[in-house]
Amino acid sequence: MKSQKWVPYAFLALPLLMYSIWVIFPIIQTLYLSFTDWDGVSPELSFIGWDNFKLLFQDPYFKISLWNNIKWLIGFAGISVPLGLLIAMLLDQKFKGSKVYKTLMYLPMTLSFVVIGQIWSWILEPRCGALNSFLGIFGLKSVGWLSDPNIVTYSLIMAASWRQISYAMVLYLAGLKQVPKELVEAAWVDGANGWKRFIHIILPMLRPATVVAVTVSVIDSLRAFDIVYVLTRGGPFYSSSVMANYMYIMAFNNYRMGYGSAIATVQFLITLGFIVFYMRNVLKKEEAL
Amino acid sequence: MKVKKIVFYILATAIVALWIAPFMISFFTSFKSMDELMTTRKWWAPPKEWFPSNFVTAWKDANMGRYFMNTFVITIPSVLGALFLSSLSAYALSWYKFKLSKFILMIFVGGMLIPFQMLLIPVYRFSVSIGIYDKFIGVILFHIAFQLGFCTFFLRNFMKTIPSSIFDAAMIDGAGHFTIYRRIVMPLVLPALAALGILEFTWIWNDYLWSLILIQSDEIKPITLGLVNLQGQWVTSWNTMAAGAIIAAVVPLFVFLLFQRYFIEGLTLGSVKG
Amino acid sequence: MKKVLFVLLAISIAVSLLGTQKLVINSYMSDPAPKKVFAELVEQFEADHPDIEVTVNTFAHEDFKTLLRTWLNSSSAPDVVTWFAGERMRYFASKGLLEPIDDIFKGGFEAYFPGAFKSACAYGDRIYFVPQSWYWWGVYYRKSIFEKLGLTIPINWYQFLNTCEKLKEAGYIPITIGTKYLWTAAGWFDYLNMRVNGLEYHLKLTNGEIEYTDKGIKKVFEYWQQLVDAGYFINNHTSYSWQDAANYLFTGDAAMYLMGQFIKDVAPESVKDDLDFFRFPVINGEIGLYEDTPIDGFMIPAKAQNKKAAKIFLEFIASKEAQEYFASNLGRLAANKDVPAPDAHAQKGLEMILASNGVMQFYDRDTNPEMATAGMNGFVEFMVYPERIDLILNNLEIERQRIFK
Known part of the structure; x- marks a missing residue:
């Protein structure tokens, strides 16, 4: 019955064509450019083999960027996801106003990163920003949230987590629909017993949500860009740089398209592992296909 | 029990308050004078005197009216186009058995997860070379293509849940492939399309980077670019910037509040975000 | 009132019949003061040249710096762009991305600007840059x-x-x-x-x-x-x-x-x-x-659509009147040598420079x-x-x- 072989291809023709032009072919082109010294301007480019990659692994700022991506990864997958779960558990009980509370928690997800960046820029402003003014009430010293090289990356992760935690919470709220409400409530009020129940019963039931939340958070942390770009552009002196941001600076500020492509390629290869993991988990149940 | 309930309420309220604090700060800031901001530094307190004029400045100077229209002109066809094309591919990938089916699906899913920096340089060059750079159509086509990965994956998941007996029955009745797609499958996935549409609307509305790369004329810039322009001009006027940010955020915010159910459904069904 | 409107209408119809040309200018003047003065200059230009319709696209300064190269490279490049004299201009000229503009200076570059500016505006033996203003x-x-x-x-x-x-x-x-x-x-x-x-x-x-x-x-x-x-x-x-x-x-x-x-x-x-x-x-x-003493000004991309109009515009920018208008409204020094310092503050700046033993552009413009x-x-x-x-x-x-x- 489904024997006419051309039928699915007819349906796929247009979407696949567009996808190839704007997504697949560009990926291949970037892979190719990463082996050249193209400056983004000259009509000619020369093939330089692995030189970009060799240079990359000696580049101290690339190392900082990579290391920062790992911090993002830990912040997103290791902190945002559990916090999202915690808040979901908290709000997934029967109480007055639970709907309003949830709606308010969702709000950060509707904002663009440009807006989020702006909001946080006046929260984190060092001299009279909201956070330092607030600390000032308690007589605490001002912190250079975006200027202290040892702190800045964590400040950025904090700003991004505002949205990421909301997202993890949404996923867990959906997952919790499979869990009886009494169980959730019992987990909170039952002390040690409740904790055991949470670990042994609820958490396993939430496994699919966890897989998605963790992998997506990992992938997002590896391609983080917007917040960094809006708030610090990777500064001061690359201390808050991440791979995506460093790539953008190299390619579009310093006119090293070849080198920038090499960074994108490395980023791509690192992400690839997680993408494969994601697909295996999400598409695993598709054996019927 | 009673005490625990109270503790719970306090905890939940504290977290929610913390979460919306940035919103409140922005809202209050947008109505304050710079003098008040600088002298009191009480960001979390409502303005002593309300200055709606900040919004007038932001609106007029950043040309928000036009940017608004431009964003609609970009967003609506992009969403419709992405929904339509992905429904075709999702239909093919969910109902037919063919050799490359799994491979193609993996390409779509993989594409939606890659670091988008991979596309930046080639997409820009391509748009220039075929003459769609700095035109609405260039951004729209890109958005449609780029969102196809997620949309296809999303709709396919949904279509998979439709029992295949419906399909078989229609085939026996002699319905053509396109008729089945249009008359049977599409009406069934309407709720999913709604959820997906709301989600895509928010994402494309909020796009900044691609418009930055693919548009240069003020006449066709979307609101996110307008907002950054405003930021460049009013660097030290936080109140004006806050007003601008609120203007830029208000449409997705309303869409979300109106269609919250779809939005959340979309996120959880799709299990991924862009 | 009605009459005026009618005349305006007639003019605009006549102009549209003659065919207006478009001139696209990308500008980094995003601070309110220079943005306003530049818009006024453009208005003056349009009044003198009713057949040219000017569009100014303004970008935040830091975005402009990254985007310029993408425009210069594009086949639909803007006709005129703002930029910095010196090495930053020469870099693009050396890649063949700029249009030489020697021919717009009647009587040569020195008829308009101090000879000392020439090297900052030239690459090889051709001029690529019209200086508008400079400052200390x-x-x-x-x-x-x-x-x-x-x-x-x-x-x-x-x-x-x-x-x-x-x-x-x-x-x-x-x-x-x-x-x-x-x-x-x-x-x-x-x-x-x-x-x-x-x-x-x-x-x-x-x-x-x-x-x-x-x-x-x-x-x-x-x-x-x-x-x-x-x-x-x-x-x-x-x-x-x-x-x-x-x-x-x-x-x-x-x-x-x-x-x-x-x-x-x-x-x-x-x-x-x-x-x-x-x-x-x-x-x-x-x-x-x-x-x-950095010099700011304009240049024409090699891939500009309407080079003719772009050159007319740059000629206008080089003129004494346009230079004077811009400089006096912003208190900068005009590049045109016939324009005096606009106010006491600028006079003081000019004197400081004249009394110096030598000048350069700026680190990021010279290297x-x-x-x-x-x-x-x-x-x-x-x-x-x-x-x-x-x-x-x-x-x-x-x-x-x-x-x-």
Whole structure:
């Protein structure tokens, strides 16, 4: 019955064509450019083999960027996801106003990163920003949230987590629909017993949500860009740089398209592992296909 | 029990308050004078005197009216186009058995997860070379293509849940492939399309980077670019910037509040975000 | 009233019948003051040339810098772009991305501009750049604060340190600076290097001919470190844009700011008159007095759509009237040699430059763009971690060898 072989291809023709032009072919082109010294301007480019990659692994700022991506990864997958779960558990009980509370928690997800960046820029402003003014009430010293090289990356992760935690919470709220409400409530009020129940019963039931939340958070942390770009552009002196941001600076500020492509390629290869993991988990149940 | 309930309420309220604090700060800031901001530094307190004029400045100077229209002109066809094309591919990938089916699906899913920096340089060059750079159509086509990965994956998941007996029955009745797609499958996935549409609307509305790369004329810039322009001009006027940010955020915010159910459904069904 | 409308309508119909041409200008003048003046200039131009319809696209300064190269490369490039004279222009000219414009100057470049500007506007033997205005750098300060503390203008380094110390004791931030976008730190480097090693040395450095680990460079950072160690710079400067930092000067929290004349563009009316500048202090009496004098202007991309109209526009920009209008409204110095300094403040700036022994553009305009990014990052890193200076200079030297090979 489904024997006419051309039928699915007819349906796929247009979407696949567009996808190839704007997504697949560009990926291949970037892979190719990463082996050249193209400056983004000259009509000619020369093939330089692995030189970009060799240079990359000696580049101290690339190392900082990579290391920062790992911090993002830990912040997103290791902190945002559990916090999202915690808040979901908290709000997934029967109480007055639970709907309003949830709606308010969702709000950060509707904002663009440009807006989020702006909001946080006046929260984190060092001299009279909201956070330092607030600390000032308690007589605490001002912190250079975006200027202290040892702190800045964590400040950025904090700003991004505002949205990421909301997202993890949404996923867990959906997952919790499979869990009886009494169980959730019992987990909170039952002390040690409740904790055991949470670990042994609820958490396993939430496994699919966890897989998605963790992998997506990992992938997002590896391609983080917007917040960094809006708030610090990777500064001061690359201390808050991440791979995506460093790539953008190299390619579009310093006119090293070849080198920038090499960074994108490395980023791509690192992400690839997680993408494969994601697909295996999400598409695993598709054996019927 | 009673005490625990109270503790719970306090905890939940504290977290929610913390979460919306940035919103409140922005809202209050947008109505304050710079003098008040600088002298009191009480960001979390409502303005002593309300200055709606900040919004007038932001609106007029950043040309928000036009940017608004431009964003609609970009967003609506992009969403419709992405929904339509992905429904075709999702239909093919969910109902037919063919050799490359799994491979193609993996390409779509993989594409939606890659670091988008991979596309930046080639997409820009391509748009220039075929003459769609700095035109609405260039951004729209890109958005449609780029969102196809997620949309296809999303709709396919949904279509998979439709029992295949419906399909078989229609085939026996002699319905053509396109008729089945249009008359049977599409009406069934309407709720999913709604959820997906709301989600895509928010994402494309909020796009900044691609418009930055693919548009240069003020006449066709979307609101996110307008907002950054405003930021460049009013660097030290936080109140004006806050007003601008609120203007830029208000449409997705309303869409979300109106269609919250779809939005959340979309996120959880799709299990991924862009 | 009706009649006027009718005439206007008739004109516009006539014009549209004749066919208007489009002229697209991409501009980085995003601060309100220059944006407004430039828009007025464009209006004047349109009034003179009703057949040309001008579109101005304004971009935030920092975005403009990254996007310019993509425009120059695109087949639908804008017709005119704002840019900086010097190496930053020459870089694009050398790649064949700019249109030579020698033919717009009737009677030659020197008929319009001082001969000294020519090299900054040319690549090889052709002109690619129309200068519009130029300005000086200086240490801007609040007169009222200096008066209140009984401070006089420091002439030499020792006095300068003394001034900083007194300001600090009185509870002021002696020097404000915003290094988020890096280039402000290059101002300090330029001046210290010019005062310690002289102009010739500095230009050799920007040409890539001097090692960053050279003794002379180390000496520059020794002086700089005196200011850093004493805590004379504002805290957390890495999170401020130049305008954020300027705000501390305007509110009276900070007393001095090494900055270009355009700081006046963003100063509120109430403090404009209280804002003055002095020449960067002398460090070594045997070295001449040199200054940073960046030139801003326009150029035409090689791939522009309407080069004819673009050249007409640049001709207009080079004209005495247009130069005078722009300069006088912003208090800058016009590039056109027939335009006098517009006000007393500008006269003072001009005199300072005329009395100097030589000028340069600016670090990031005189050296290779990639070297500039690396260098300025290094300067800012030094301002936060002065103890890392040897490491920073070693890294810069590695970059120099790679870039100027």
